[in-house]
Amino acid sequence: MSFFIHLECSQCGKNYSPREIHNLCTCGSSLLAIYDLAGAARSLSREALAGRPPNLWRYRELLPVFNEENIITLGEGFTPLMKAEELGSSLGFRRLYIKDESLNPTASFKARGLAVAVSKAKELGIEKGTLPSAGNAAGALAAYAARAGIKTFVAMPADTPEVFSFECRAYGAEVKLVEGLISDAGRLCREKIEQGWFDFSTLKEPYRAEGKKTMGYELAEQMGWELPEVIIYPTGGGTGIIGMWKAFAEMEELGWVGKRKPRMVAVQSEGCAPIVKAFQSHEEVSEVWKEACTLALGIRVPHAFADRLILKALYESQGTAVAVSEEEIVRSFYEISQKEGILPAPEGAATWAGLKRLREMKLVDPDERVVLFNTGSGLKYVEVMRNF
Template sequence: MLKNVKCARCVKCGKEYEATANLTNCSCGGILDIIYDYDYIKKNLTKETLKSRPNTMWRYRELLPVEETTPDTPLRVGWSPLYEEPRLAKQLGLKKLWVKDDGQNPTASLKDRASAMAVAKAGEAGAKIIACSSTGNAASSLAGNAAAAGLKTFIFVPERAPKGKVAQLMTFGANVISVKGNYEETFELSKKAIDKWGWYNRNAAINPYLSEGKKTVSIEIAEQLDWKMPDYLAISVGDGCTIAGVWKGLKDLYAIGFIDKLPRLISAQAEGCHPINRAIAENKPWEPMEENTLADSIAVGVPRNADKALMAIRESNGIVVNVTDEEIMAAQKLLGTTCGVFGEPAGVTGTAAVKKLCEQGVLGANDTVVSVVTGNGLKDVANAIKFCGEPMSLPNDLDLLVEEFAKRGIKTEA
């Protein structure tokens, strides 16, 4: 029995369940939400006690649904850097801007937070095999975190998954199934296989604990800002689990009195696949969309966590922004040249949205913003090279180098 958790509650029908290690969806099909005992947490967690704890996501144990005896997972997950970026803030016309580089997690994405939670809960359930479907990052993060814990994995990815992510999977020793189809078909095959063989389910739309792992990114941001919250927090959105987790973490902190303000969420999706944002903009139930974007990690035409995501955006009085692939790649270059942060296309979509809102005059000189980069650019170098171009290629000849510099208008002085 978890001392800090009251129950798991369905977001659709309100039915409550005991928070056992192998929870899945409600009998009505709704996703479960973990309900905490905030009075218990207030008595057992203070800002002072955090100061002596290791810099990983597990420093927030009182706010996480794990048993006291459950060990921290082996890889160092969490406590990624939060950079204040005054030059980029000035360029965009913002009062203050911070960039949270979550691509510095062990397998280079925010998804490590969810996968570490899955490994911890699988251990509590006595499971030896974990499985999931993923467009790439959830897959590689699960494979890496499970390998470190000595667990076997079965991973289902759509055939369009970037080679960098597939290379991680194979290196981590996962059993990888590349599905000839889109993410929806990939998810369906993984679901059937999990049901058939009884593997522990890491799919974020099924396992309610995963967004609890992801929420640590917003708890970290709050602590790194000394509990003084920004006006806005921008995050890229695919199936909806991450933005739901971000909001859950902020609400948890507000409930225990660690913060006195909740930021507005900026939900960033690709123009070629934005079913969640469209539902908000049109105030209608979400409908499936085609997956037409190079930002593979958020190319989810049938979002499995839409209910929680929509609730988060609405509760926060959030803003929905759709950006084109060109705007996404321009944001990748902008982050690289001004901040030295290399994010993958899906990882920089939040920043692309912030830039667009600044250009539209929605955000301006009085606003403070945190933009979360959810994955590292080395996961998809093909698109980065395609957008930025190839390097100069020359023989060992200084005269030719001078000539090439002149041709390209390159200045050799600062």
């Protein structure tokens, strides 16, 4: 069923078994899943996908779960790719799209990564796990783990909207709120990891990126196997950018798409822009952002563990990174809501603010196909957005 062959270190290339529990390479870097793509290409065609159920497991040959019985699904993936006519024409764009990830189970794209990570954890016999979160990842882990019978402990900053801790507790997770940022929440999870809990943190676990890569497969399928020119993504830990960039390379090897790839654009807030700063100074890695502060809580990440891989995807794709102000995020939140009928997460709103900046900077042409990622639902951010 799956063409997954092994895990490979993204830095030193060392290989690891796909049937054992692993987090990082011994060199400390993220592990990525490698597939027998030649084998997959022989047994799976683009046409064969068409009749499959509309969820991310339609790409199961290219996902890491070996035994179908271990799949824990709530129907995640295959979210709509909406043409944003009104929003687009306000800036002269004819082909602007919003990939609306708010329609996933638990109302964010985090469902993708955690559906795959929890399914693989079940396959590997993991019984308890933990992660630090800005809210959405915790809700998704708690939901899938509830369904899998896996015990969870999640830690979040104390200013995270209450809906997230309420949701996690309802799913049966143990929740701790921490004064400070996601990095401080991470320190609390470390204590659990030292006691034998599995670490589900972004890119310290190899399979969340696999779930997120399906956003790339879906974009290609939904656009008739032609990738857009530009993808704009709100970047915190960067799993989506890394996952999609991996998906595009896999699809090229499968013969499903051509050589041309989208330019990947990371959007961050001016209040927390470590990747933008590193990109602008052509660095390979980023520095920790001091006093991170933004209402787009999912991108309030002072340091992305896999910063090197995020930056690599931006450089290789000839993309860019752009920081937007809090005012621009708020304005964009209402513009998307009022012009498109989609209530975005503030992180999703930041992508539209990012496109406006790129247009001003003449880094994108209105004739190009542009996809904005609305990564979550505004409904979970009432506590934050009602102040503006």
